[in-house]
Amino acid sequence: MEVASPEIEEILRSVSDPEIPVLSIMDMGIVRKVEQEGERYKIDITPTYSGCPAMDTIGDDIKAAFKQEGLEAEINLVLSPAWTTDWITERGKAALEKYGIAAPREKSVDKAALLGEKNQLECPRCGSKDTKMVSRFGSTACKALFQCNDCHEPFDYFKCLK
Amino acid sequence: MEQKALYDYLLLLGDNSAILGQRLGELCGHGPELETDIALTNVSLDLFGQVRNYFQYAAKVAGEDATEDSIAMLRLEHEYKNSLLVEQPNRDFAYVICRQFLFDTYHQLLLNELVNSKNDQIAAIAKKSIKEVDYHYDISSTWMQRLGDGTEESNKRLQDALDFLWRYSMELFKPTDTEIIMAEMGVGPDLETLRPVYLERVKDIFLKSNVIAKEDAIFQYGGKTGTHTEYLGYILAEFQYMQRAYPNMQW
Ligand SMILES: [Zn+2]
Numbered sequence: 001m002e003v004a005s006p007e008i009e010e011i012l013r014s015v016s017d018p019e020i021p022v023l024s025i026m027d028m029g030i031v032r033k034v035e036q037e038g039e040r041y042k043i044d045i046t047p048t049y050s051g052c053p054a055m056d057t058i059g060d061d062i063k064a065a066f067k068q069e070g071l072e073a074e075i076n077l078v079l080s081p082a083w084t085t086d087w088i089t090e091r092g093k094a095a096l097e098k099y100g101i102a103a104p105r106e107k108s109v110d111k112a113a114l115l116g117e118k119n120q121l122e123c124p125r126c127g128s129k130d131t132k133m134v135s136r137f138g139s140t141a142c143k144a145l146f147q148c149n150d151c152h153e154p155f156d157y158f159k160c161l162k
Numbered sequence: 163m164e165q166k167a168l169y170d171y172l173l174l175l176g177d178n179s180a181i182l183g184q185r186l187g188e189l190c191g192h193g194p195e196l197e198t199d200i201a202l203t204n205v206s207l208d209l210f211g212q213v214r215n216y217f218q219y220a221a222k223v224a225g226e227d228a229t230e231d232s233i234a235m236l237r238l239e240h241e242y243k244n245s246l247l248v249e250q251p252n253r254d255f256a257y258v259i260c261r262q263f264l265f266d267t268y269h270q271l272l273l274n275e276l277v278n279s280k281n282d283q284i285a286a287i288a289k290k291s292i293k294e295v296d297y298h299y300d301i302s303s304t305w306m307q308r309l310g311d312g313t314e315e316s317n318k319r320l321q322d323a324l325d326f327l328w329r330y331s332m333e334l335f336k337p338t339d340t341e342i343i344m345a346e347m348g349v350g351p352d353l354e355t356l357r358p359v360y361l362e363r364v365k366d367i368f369l370k371s372n373v374i375a376k377e378d379a380i381f382q383y384g385g386k387t388g389t390h391t392e393y394l395g396y397i398l399a400e401f402q403y404m405q406r407a408y409p410n411m412q413w
Contacts (some may be wrong), residue, residue, distance in 0.1 A: 002199070042261070047211070049207075049211060049294060050208055050210060050211025050212045050214070050215060050287075050290055050294060051207035051208050051209070051210050051211025051212070052211065052292060053207075079215065079283075079286040079287060079289070079290045080282075080285070080286035080289060080290070080291045082286075082289045082293065083290075110214035131314070134197065135196075135200060135201065136197075136201060136297075136300075136301065137197070137200045137201045137204040140204075141204045141207055141208060141294075146199075159291055162256070162293070
């Protein structure tokens with residue numbers, strides 16, 4: 001993603017997903033384009049899921065962050081090309097794991113987990129591979145709920161979307 | 163003329179998701195168990211997200227004062243174009259799953275065609291939605307099999323649900339004038355061509371679920387042209403309440 005300048009990137013990096021505060025919108029891969037028109041910045045963002053309630057908040061947060069720097073931002077929601085979890089950066093994936101959310105793997109992992117196969121994911125807390133899926137939807141549409149059979153803690157898995 | 167047909171087509175697409183989304187939303191906090199409660203309300207959320215995409219576009223096409231909210235909330239019953247299937251009530255979990263499966267199978271086939279629509283915005287919405295609907299289909303088709311292949315009781319309930327809901331399935335494939343125009347323009351698919359694939363897919367799952375679709379079903383039509391069953395009015399009474407009581411309210 002091309003960003004106008006390091007300063008602008010810095011502002012965008014300060015905005016995070018309200019439901020996953022450790023994940024910057026830049027690392028989430030939802031900022032698609034930034035165009036400058038004088039003092040005004042036109043920013044294209046793409047939703048993760050169609051019904052994601054965080055999108056409106058993220059748009060408002062971007063505007064507020066620009067305003068704080070004396071700049072003006074205009075948000076444009078673009079649907080195509082559709083967001084994929086491949087756009088989450090390596091830094092983003094590391095932040096998710098550290099926060100206790102297993103980062104998206106490959107589609108084959110999701111499929112196997114859905115079919116009830118065990119040991120598909122490592123527990124983000126203790127690293128054990130002895131885990132099982134509890135529910136294909138977790139606290140939000142983008143996550144599934146897993147449980148670790150060793151430390152017994154439940155954890156969220158950011159589902160693969162491609 | 164073309165703009166009017168496009169507007170009507172967006173309503174046909176959006177209304178199914180809106181009314182089914184509302185039906186699933188009724189289960190929020192009332193699902194048979196926590197996981198299914200969360201799953202079904204997340205499906206509802208996906209559907210409402212898709213509705214917003216269709217209706218934001220429809221509002222642009224309509225121009226003037228139209229907004230996504232006015233289109234969603236301020237029409238009268240006969241102006242809704244959803245199929246009769248999606249307005250049927252949540253009698254029990256088997257009805258919920260069976261209705262969902264009959265719709266998801268259609269929805270997946272439809273979106274697979276719409277990704278190639280000559281209308282770029284509709285194609286973009288379809289490309290976004292199909293990823294979500296694949297997941298919906300996974301859930302409903304596997305639950306069909308769990309219920310149908312479960313206990314005697316769960317099988318009986320699923321068969322009851324199918325006996326009741328099957329009559330509403332073929333409306334999805336009977337094109338309205340609007341859908342015929344859109345197919346001619348390359349915006350939407352020829353629905354009739356999707357019917358055999360649909361029948362093949364659902365019958366495969368029925369077989370795996372030990373249930374049978376009635377051969378002598380008398381199929382019901384009308385929702386897509388505004389003639390609804392008695393259930394839609396009650397859905398709308400709840401769905402529209404806030405916008406009717408507090409016009410132009412925002413969350
Ligand atoms: Zn663990």
